[in-house]
Amino acid sequence: MxxxxxxxxxxxxxxxxxxxxxxxxxxxxxxxxxxxxxxxxxxxxxxxxxxxxxxxxxxxxxxxxxxxxxxxxxxxxxIPASSCTSQRIFSAIGRILEERRQNLGDDIVDDI
Incomplete structure (x- = not known):
């Protein structure tokens, strides 16, 4: 299912x-x-x-x-004609690990 x-x-x-x-x-x-x-x-x-x-x-x-x-x-x-989607995904991933999010534990980052 x-x-x-x-x-x-x-x-x-x-x-x-x-x-x-x-x-x-x-x-x-x-x-x-x-x-x-x-x-x-x-x-x-x-x-x-x-x-x-x-x-x-x-x-x-x-x-x-x-x-x-x-x-x-x-x-x-x-194949997509542009790379916008992949750039958006990589940008979002980069924001998860920024300094201002230092309080995220390793286990939470792994879950994300």
């Missing part, structure tokens, strides 16, 4: 657990020996990747040969 998170996610936000669960359920529905072969074939393939072709165009072309990997690639979110 999944626990409810205290922070409410927006409609288009997905946690890693949600993505992995969706992928596993998709794979279980379509499971066969071909699924394992799909991943093995991709790993062994000597694919020619052109810089003129976008990732989406590539997966559209490869989806016929690698349906399992196509399902995974389609369910994963893209």
């Amino acid at each position: 999944m626990q409810k998170k205290s922070k409410k996610l927006r409609k288009d936000d997905y946690s890693q657990e949600d993505i992995i669960l969706e992928f596993v359920l998709t794979i279980q529905d379509d499971s066969s020996e071909d699924d394992e072969d799909d991943i093995e074939r991709y790993a062994k393939a000597k694919l020619v990747i052109s810089n003129e072709e976008s990732v989406l165009q590539r997966w559209k072309k490869w989806s016929i040969n690698y349906p399992t990997l196509d399902a995974l690639a389609g369910s994963l979110p893209g």
Whole structure:
């Protein structure tokens, strides 16, 4: 059973657990020996990747040969276009350990 998170996610936000669960359920529905072969074939393939072709165009072309990997690639979110989120997180972490918060014990800092 999944626990409810205290922070409410927006409609288009997905946690890693949600993505992995969706992928596993998709794979279980379509499971066969071909699924394992799909991943093995991709790993062994000597694919020619052109810089003129976008990732989406590539997966559209490869989806016929690698349906399992196509399902995974389609369910994963893209890379964020900015570093604002990561900068905000590191900034918040830095504020936890500032001098003005000297009263925080090691156990409390570890919990944070």
